[in-house]
Amino acid sequence: MLDHLNLFSSSHRGSQLRAPRKDAAKALTFLLIFILTATVAHAADPLPSWNDGPAKQSIITFVEKVTKPGSPDFVPVPERIATFDNDGTLWCEKPLPVQLFFVIDRVKELAPQHHEWKTTEPFASLLKGDMKSAMAGGELALMELITATHTGNTTEEFEQIVKNWIATAKHPKTGKLYTDMVYQPMLEVLTYLRANGFKTFVVSGGGIEFMRPWMEKAYGIPPEQVIGSTVKLKYELRDGKPVLVRLPELNFSDDKDGKVISINRHIGRRPIASFGNSDGDLQMLQYTGAGSGARFCLYVHHDDAPREYSYDRTDSLARLDKGLDEAAAKGWTVVSMKNDWKTEFPSERK
């Protein structure tokens, strides 16, 4: 493959020199190719799905200053922790959070074993397709649905259920797999941060065991860096084999204040960068922003009804109200999906 380099030895005489000199030439070529590739990679746009503008620039400026040795803002690699909300920040959460579609499909699947659901709320309404009535019972109704669809099995059984569902379930509007409804620009941010020594974590209100089975493939985030809401677990020996049984009781709600608490419990270090899209992420961003040294907080603002959805201050499930005010007051980056993102989903990439 590098034969033309043999010519390098042309000025030398004496055959015994040729072999080592050939090796030397090859070694040099490898080094040059390596340096060249590294240089080109560095020069290439790390965020190609972002339009040029202050949002994109703010990300790059932050990463460059915390990674530049000798910079007053330099942060050692082990402290480069970045946390990401999931629903609405890394993937689409409309018309309903994806995990709710999972609940709906699970209720339908389990209904034949639960004839009583035909006449019991919230199941009856849900089975008739009337989500509004099903959710009229508020959080209590939601917990009932989650308990019925998420617990009673072992962690391994539940993992398989999620894997089967996520491989086939489709978004009601686009007909795409939910894992194809992840935001391409945010995937680029994840990759860019990791290429610069960051550890990327998901910190989501979603169920931790609903997310882990697919996030490694979708986001490059391994299970140990996925943090979410949890149910109580029980250790049991079944036929001499240890299993963990998922109990019908909430253990921890990983939302709002909970996100800061779970960051402390799981990570034990304050993130230097956090990304969210709703008031449920506000405490995480506050906590991140309040640390000493360079800090980066970003809100994804859903203002792009033509390409995705548009919602903020008055949304019932993913309100972004206080967060918008605090972002303005503190100079956090607010991403306009409409203006800052060239493409939204991976399939749109040219």
Add this chain to the structure above:
Amino acid sequence: MLDHLNLFSSSHRGSQLRAPRKDAAKALTFLLIFILTATVAHAADPLPSWNDGPAKQSIITFVEKVTKPGSPDFVPVPERIATFDNDGTLWCEKPLPVQLFFVIDRVKELAPQHHEWKTTEPFASLLKGDMKSAMAGGELALMELITATHTGNTTEEFEQIVKNWIATAKHPKTGKLYTDMVYQPMLEVLTYLRANGFKTFVVSGGGIEFMRPWMEKAYGIPPEQVIGSTVKLKYELRDGKPVLVRLPELNFSDDKDGKVISINRHIGRRPIASFGNSDGDLQMLQYTGAGSGARFCLYVHHDDAPREYSYDRTDSLARLDKGLDEAAAKGWTVVSMKNDWKTEFPSERK
């Protein structure tokens, strides 16, 4: 950008060739040194503080088979998870677990602000140096001591308290810093596993925030890979700055069954190797050993009174009884500290 590569062309003669050839020679030298170093590193004994024997060999055999591409036991890097108990597995836990010495010192330090402790148990006995009477109240007394010494402050305040203490407190028998009472052979296992693509986690009954401030330096394990017992936390804004306050209530006891549950919560993957020293680690080892594919379970057996301590089936705080039986039945590695370890603490290294 590639102009200088023209110099490789055979049509060039004379002086302009010399510089690149020197570079080529240098590049080759670097490569050779690199290859040589890598080869020597590979050939060197990864566990020099271990005596040759079945325990040492079992570790090496396991690591080699799970890391050898094409081997039927090969495990991809992301799944190479290893979990370690701390007290008695990575550092000395006698005459008392180190965190109890921290409790004692904290009670003494805080006593001037708590005159009532002079006449209230378990504080009164502890202040008189009578640990046996202080602990007569069992778990309740212990929780009272932990609450009084570990909570009421913010996570950052507590971190600083631990850092100050661990930097100066000395082991009552050896006069060494506790962080010098870590087991050299186990440090080598940690390093050896990490050099082979493993992620190493601590899974300890100790307080998570008591361990994190010093484990990165002592073991090379970052906070996000330290799992332990936790207290409840409360998010508060103080002078507009978010803090987490440590509440006087246990959140999670990371012992026995708890270790398996916390492994699921924090890591989300079953370890392929686990290391412990007591029945409190049994469930973790059972869970690890019950996975499919190659698995490795190891008990450190404290049978070396002359150099450290000797205890097992009848110890009140760190009993190793069921574990010894199960290890024998399942063929787990049982390390005789007396026979398998050349040296025990880093300071003994020649």
